[in-house]
Amino acid sequence: MQKVKIKNTDIEVSILGLGTVKLGRNTAVKYPSAFEIPDDKAALTILNTTAECGINLLDTAPAYGNSETRLGELIKRTSHEWIISTKVGEIFDATTGESTYNFNPEYIQSSIENSLRQLQRDYLDIVLIHSDGNDENIITNYGALETLNQLKQKGLIRATGMSTKTVDGGILAAQQSDIVMVTHNLHYQGETGVMDYAQQNNKNIFIKKALASGHSTLTKESTHSSTDTTEDTVQQSFNCIYQHHSVSSIVLGSITPAHIKSNSEKAIKSFSLYR
Ligand SMILES: NC(=O)c1ccc[n+]([C@@H]2O[C@H](COP(=O)([O-])OP(=O)(O)OC[C@H]3O[C@@H](n4cnc5c(N)ncnc54)[C@H](OP(=O)(O)O)[C@@H]3O)[C@@H](O)[C@H]2O)c1
Numbered sequence: 001m002q003k004v005k006i007k008n009t010d011i012e013v014s015i016l017g018l019g020t021v022k023l024g025r026n027t028a029v030k031y032p033s034a035f036e037i038p039d040d041k042a043a044l045t046i047l048n049t050t051a052e053c054g055i056n057l058l059d060t061a062p063a064y065g066n067s068e069t070r071l072g073e074l075i076k077r078t079s080h081e082w083i084i085s086t087k088v089g090e091i092f093d094a095t096t097g098e099s100t101y102n103f104n105p106e107y108i109q110s111s112i113e114n115s116l117r118q119l120q121r122d123y124l125d126i127v128l129i130h131s132d133g134n135d136e137n138i139i140t141n142y143g144a145l146e147t148l149n150q151l152k153q154k155g156l157i158r159a160t161g162m163s164t165k166t167v168d169g170g171i172l173a174a175q176q177s178d179i180v181m182v183t184h185n186l187h188y189q190g191e192t193g194v195m196d197y198a199q200q201n202n203k204n205i206f207i208k209k210a211l212a213s214g215h216s217t218l219t220k221e222s223t224h225s226s227t228d229t230t231e232d233t234v235q236q237s238f239n240c241i242y243q244h245h246s247v248s249s250i251v252l253g254s255i256t257p258a259h260i261k262s263n264s265e266k267a268i269k270s271f272s273l274y275r
Pocket residue numbers: 018019020021022031032059060087130131163181207208209210211212213214215217230234251252253254255256259260262263
């Protein structure tokens with residue numbers, strides 16, 4: 001699989017990454033159907049399949065249940081050099097199913113230290129601010145990206161960024177960090193302005209929810225009842241994304257090895273078409 005250099009860093013990521021919400025959390029999520037969290041054996045198969053496909057990017061967060069802790073343990077049992085992207089700011093309480101947010105410098109520092117312990121690393125490859133939607137307030141009034149950039153200066157983080165929800169906030173995040181993670185898929189292209197800005201200003205874009213959290217494939221499936229159509233939906237989704245040259249990687253969530261394999265083939269094909 002092709003890799004892309006994250007501009008202004010020495011990190012190279014595969015054009016497809018693995019999102020790991022489903023490795024750690026199955027409550028208060030927006031997937032179309034309920035699912036069991038894979039046990040360690042199944043999770044290891046998922047990670048080994050991911051590695052065999054040439055994917056080196058894993059995306060996690062403290063808010064994804066025990067995803068970080070599990071990855072810390074499981075990746076030791078794989079022989080692969082992973083680039084791990086984690087986040088800071090959202091705190092998910094599994095007992096209530098509610099999220100709270102904290103973007104204060106002291107909290108960010110302690111969350112980073114916690115992620116280092118959970119992931120069993122001396123430094124974090126990529127850390128993104130996990131926005132609650134008030135992107136500009138988090139950047140301007142809390143100085144959250146400044147805090148992350150200071151931790152980068154100290155050598156605890158290799159690349160900083162923000163997972164945003166607004167165009168103005170995404171552009172501000174691009175101005176102050178390396179990577180902006182935005183939503184872009186067949187049904188929603190409302191943050192294209194951030195992608196355009198990143199392209200013009202030498203910044204990097206990660207895509208979340210490329211399949212609208214699985215709803216893209218579901219819609220087509222229920223309309224046409226055909227696996228081929230589902231496959232086409234994935235290809236179309238990738239085409240809709242990779243045609244934007246700002247995109248470094250699509251972080252796609254999956255706990256189904258067959259999906260990871262077919263998604264990888266389609267990502268390679270689609271990327272070759274546009275780059
Ligand atoms: N605020 C934030 O920072 C934020 C928010 C949302 C997401 N994210 C990140 O972005 C990642 C991706 O987002 P997401 O997981 O919400 O949505 P997504 O990647 O759009 O979709 C994931 C869903 O699509 C299904 N899927 C994958 N490949 C498929 C295929 N070939 N055919 C049919 N279904 C397929 C998966 O089911 P299977 O498991 O069965 O493959 C899963 O339920 C997350 O895991 C997370 O890392 C970040």
